[in-house]
Amino acid sequence: MARLSLQARQTTGLVMTGALQQAIGLLQLSNQELLAELTMLAESNPLLIVSPPEDDAPSFTESALDLRDGDLPRDLEPETPGLSGETWEDEPLLHHGPYDSEDESHHEPMAPRPTRLDQFLSQIRLRFDTQHEQAIALALIEALDESGRIDTPIGQLATSLGASPAAIEQVRLAMLFFEPVGCFALSLAECLAAQFQARNRYDPSVATLLDHLDWLARGEHDRLRKACALDAQDYAELLQELRACEPRPGSSFSTPEAETEAEPDLFITLAPKGPLVSLNPATWPRLTLDDALYRRLLSGREDARHYAQEKQSEATALLRAVEQRARSLMLICLEIARVQTNYLKEGIAALKPLTLSQIAEKTGLHESTVSRVTASRLVGTPRGVLPLRSFFSTGLGEEGEQTSADAIKARIKQIIGDEAPASILSDDAITQKLQEAGLAIQRRTVAKYREALGIAGSAQRRRDQKLKTHLARAATA
Structure with missing residues (x-):
């Protein structure tokens, strides 16, 4: 039978004093x-x-x-006996920053903000099969204003592209439901109607509401509610759905110059x-x-x-x-x-691993x-x-001769930016250029960094370049 006993034992450990918790909290x-x-x-x-x-x-x-x-307080010194990262790193009272790790994934740069062309190219390829339709679609992208609506008359587009207004209108109506829904509309009402239709909520009441947005702007709610044939509760719910719509879906592509x-x-x-x-x-x-x-x-x-x-x-x-x-x-x-x-x-090319x-x-x-x-x-x-x-980045290469991963990404971005339209570089070709420059890097790493930068592969870039070339030729025809 096991014998039970009590023993007094003295140990040392870190005590999270109030002053220590406060000092740690202020650091972040x-x-x-x-x-x-x-x-x-x-x-x-x-x-x-x-x-x-x-x-x-x-x-x-x-x-x-x-x-x-x-x-720092003495009880925060790394030399303190018994102190280690594990001792207090998981203390629930502490609030950690979003990067409390040196895992490489936490150092990947944010992908660049997509341009209008980037946003719509893949959708164009999936929706339209002929080059003629794709050329019209690209022309419509060029005709968008800052809010995402078409600011060029359809007749003028038809003349410049050598296409019929009906063909342009057919392509435009299809693109009206591209993400973000509501772009390529000719008016605010059409933009909002497309968003209701995308949610399968377009009905006669919604149509009436959108036909009389001027009444809504003037605050004539009783008149508008009666025209929509809705009671007070249904009318309030309809207005709530309207507020959830985006009147300027194209503004997400605008450069945030005005942000402070x-x-x-x-x-x-x-x-x-x-x-x-x-x-x-x-x-x-x-x-x-x-x-x-x-x-x-x-x-x-x-x-x-x-x-x-x-x-x-x-x-x-x-x-x-x-x-x-x-x-x-x-x-x-x-x-x-x-x-x-x-x-x-x-600049970034001189960033050292740190x-x-x-x-x-x-x-x-x-x-x-x-x-x-x-x-x-x-x-x-x-x-x-x-x-x-x-300023922190992982490194590649032999110790003492490492190159920052972010610097390599900048080199990759520069190489792709300088490639000739008729000579799109594959990941193998980019890898060879970097190796010739003295960087010890493999193709899979180049592909990983290229994807982290939000840059498409060589096959995709070739297709995009063909579309841009066709658009340029159609515009000058």
């Missing part, structure tokens, strides 16, 4: 998110004063590495002695303590003194966490800038800290505002 916030977080915390702590950003944010140069000792560029958290500038890293003064919040209020509370009753001491302790811990965040952010960014100086000067573990080793920080700091941070550079994670 952008400057704008940090300002919002501090403002919220100040509402519950009268000793905290959150001031708007000013133009005197600190900057680090070569001396930044001297600040390593005060960078996000403010970077830091800036990297190239100086003669090396890169200079500074916080963005336009977004960096200022946090101070209200010493006058603290002294007044200490001179009051015992409960007021206890409250003041508690809030002062919380505020001091928060101040230290914010300072540590700034040091960690600039320390990591400075080391990244040193490694990728040529990339900042010359991983989170390499930056962690050079800065002395824990790899998980580097991951959180770089997860969603933006940095202003001579090449524009870039995600800090865009």
Whole structure:
């Protein structure tokens, strides 16, 4: 029979203190998110004063590495006995960034936004068999305005293509139901009708509604509801369906020039002695303590003194966490800038292979800290505002002579962009060109990178080129 006994045993382990959790949480916030977080915390702590950003944010140069000792709480140091990534990486209280991994799939660039031609070419090939119909379809694509509707008279298209208006209209009506549905319409009503038909919801009530959109614009709902022969509930549901329609389905292809560029958290500038890293003064919040209020509370009753001491302790811990965040952010960014100086000067072709573990080793920080700091941070550079994670890339080749995967993708994109229309390159031909340039790369890797860039294969590109050539000839005929 087993003998049961009790034994006392002493072990060591990492304790997730409140200060540690707060420091880790602040690491992953952008400057704008940090300002919002501090403002919220100040509402519950009268000793905290959150001031708007000013133009005197600190900057680090070569001396930044001297600040390593005060960078993080001691219980976050990688040298702490018993501390490892597995010890606290899965702590449910922590919020991880979207890139807390060095898996290669997390570093693939986003496919470029599709153009109108890219969006419709495959649908044209599936729907139309003859070159004449395909030429008309391509001409209709060229005739689209920014909203996705046809802005060229059908008669004018018929004259330029040498086709009958009926043939053009037949092709246009078919393309009306291409994705996104509603493009190639001649009017707003026709655009909306196509979307109702695609959902199998087009009926006499919908037709009446679309025939009297001017009544809807003027707010004549009673008149419109009676014309549609609907009760109040059915009319409300019909309006709800109308709101779900897209009046400008072609706007998804427009270049987002009007979108406001996000403010970077830091800036990297190239100086003669090396890169200079500074916080963005336009977004960096200022946090101070209200010493006058603290002294007044200490001179009051015992409960007021206890409250003041508690809030002062919380505020001091928060101040230290914010300072540590700034040091960690600039320390990591400075080391990244040193490694990728040529990339900042010359572009993507000069991007060096770089991983989170390499930056962690050079800065002395824990790899998980580097991951959180770089997860969603933006940095202003001579090449524009870039995600800090865009400086990281896996490498190909022998150790010491590796080439960044992103740099190879840029080379592939350039080779395909420079190919002659009459001489479309296969993946084998691209691989040979890269190998001749000294890159150790295989065909399957070229195919993988080409697909990640959103570029079709050589057979597809040949077919697309034939369609474009036929369109050009038809336009000049």
